[in-house]
Amino acid sequence: MDHLREIETDGISNPREISRLAIDIGGSLIKLVYFSRDSSDHEDPLNDCVGVSNGVNGRLHFAKFETTKINDCLKFISANKLLLGGLQNQENPTSDKSFIKATGGGAYKFSDLFKEKLGISLEKEDEMECLVTGANFLLKAVNHEAFTYLNGQKEFVQIDHNDLYPYLLVNIGSGVSMVKVDGDGKFERVSGTSVGGGTFWGLGKLLTKCQSFDELLELSHRGNNRVVDMLVGDISGGMDYSKIGLSSTAIASSFGRAISNNNELDDYKPEDVSRSLLRMISNNIGQISYLNALRFGLKRIFFGGFFIRGHSYTMETISVAVHFWSKGEAKAMFLRHEGFLGALGAFMSYDRHSLDDSMINQSVQIPVDASCGTDTNCNPLERDLNETESMQCRVYQA
Incomplete structure (x- = not known):
């Protein structure tokens, strides 16, 4: 409890600064997105968050x-009194109970827990719709949101808003969904x-005894998958199979080397097992994603979800x-805010469903020089609220 009191002291000093909160509860991770206005703004918090004034700066x-x-x-x-980021119950305005927008399977699973512990209701939003809404928002509003990564080189991609659609959105969470996006609100899970990610974490925990996703990912940094994987060269005398475009170092069978000797699991280094597992799953997702893009003639594939975590390998x-x-x-x-698509979509849904007609066109605009750290390997309970990942933004009335 001493640790919790420290947060209460060091967190946001003025709870009125929080004006909107949304949450995405997945099978592996819970993601939060919330807006705080600059302390120099003194208007009503709810009006601030939807931009009823000329505009509100915040994060x-x-x-x-x-x-x-x-x-x-x-x-x-x-x-940190983030419940002020919700809205009062519209069906019963006299109620002191408020609600926050939520998506993901956990929005149903943990609904009673939120009500019991916090006295808050979770207003559920469709998971797939939130993912698409969040992705569209980021690709349109955030400069340098999308980038390619090949041969160790990261290159940001300038997105033409008039030529954004259609594209394939591959969201890698516990499982993987592949969504063909044709426009705002126009999408199909194909x-x-x-x-x-759940496979990587689950199998990795069983095989290496790692206790967290991040620990397993860090372990893979030090590994050598060639100790575990069977390569093309292993079955072709060390030669490339150039006729079909395969080099001798290409993987012929993930974990295949384990069948060619009498070794037990304890004979392999956990870091090598982790590396092989990460490569097997990443290769599989990449291949399936392209085959689905090919089905619909799509040239652009955006990958999101916390499985990636900006991890170069x-x-x-x-x-x-x-x-x-x-x-x-x-x-x-790839997307800089890869893991928060669903939470961002839920955040945007306030304007679609909870506000009156005069506020429908409100949105959050990210300036050109916005920046956001993508190192999300921390538990916010161990840090000051103001040290969590954030970006400068301005909420305005369109």
Whole structure:
């Protein structure tokens, strides 16, 4: 409790600064997005957040928790008075109960817990719609949001708003959803796979005894997958299979080397196992994503979700897979705010469903020089609220 009191002291000094909160509760992670206005603004918080005035400067904040540690998330919300980011119950205006927008399967699973612990209702928003809304918002509003990563080089992509659609959105959470996006509110889930972030974490925990996703990811940095994987050279006498475009170092069978000897799991280094697992899943996602893009003639594929986490090896593997199978015609593109698409979509849904007609056109505009750290490997409970990931923004009336 001493730690919690420290947060209450060091957090936002004026709770009126918080004017909007939305949450995405996934199978592995809980993501929060909330808006705080600059302390120099003194108008009504609700009006500020929707831009009824000429415009309100502030910040969009981003935070995450493991879903298994949902009580830490509840403490964080309570300690920093983020419930002021919700709205009063429209059906019963005299009620002192408020609600916040929420998406993800956990919005249903933990609904009673939020009401019991915080006295707050979760107003559920469709998960797929939130993902698309969040992605469209970022691609239109944030300069240098999308980038490619190949051969160790990160290159930002300038998005032409008039030529954004259609594109394939690949959201890699516990599982993977692949969504063809044709416009604002126009989308179709065309495919997916159960082999995603949950697979990496679940199998990795069983095989390496790592206790967190980040620990497993860090372990993979030090690994060598060639100790575990069977390569093309292993079955072709060390030669390239140039006739079909395969180098000797290409993976012929993930984890295949384990069948060619009498080793047990304990004979392999955990970091090598982690590296092989990460590469197997990333390769698989990259290949399936391109095949679905090919189905619909899509040249652009955007990857989101907290599986990636700005991890260079993951992005490189996905990019190489897309490049290889498309023969260089398609590109894998990544998003700086990759893990917060659903939470951002839920954040934007306030304007669609909770405000009167005069406020429908409100939106959040991110300036050209906006910046946001993408290192989300921290638990916000260990940091001052103002030190969580955030970006400068201005809320205005269109």
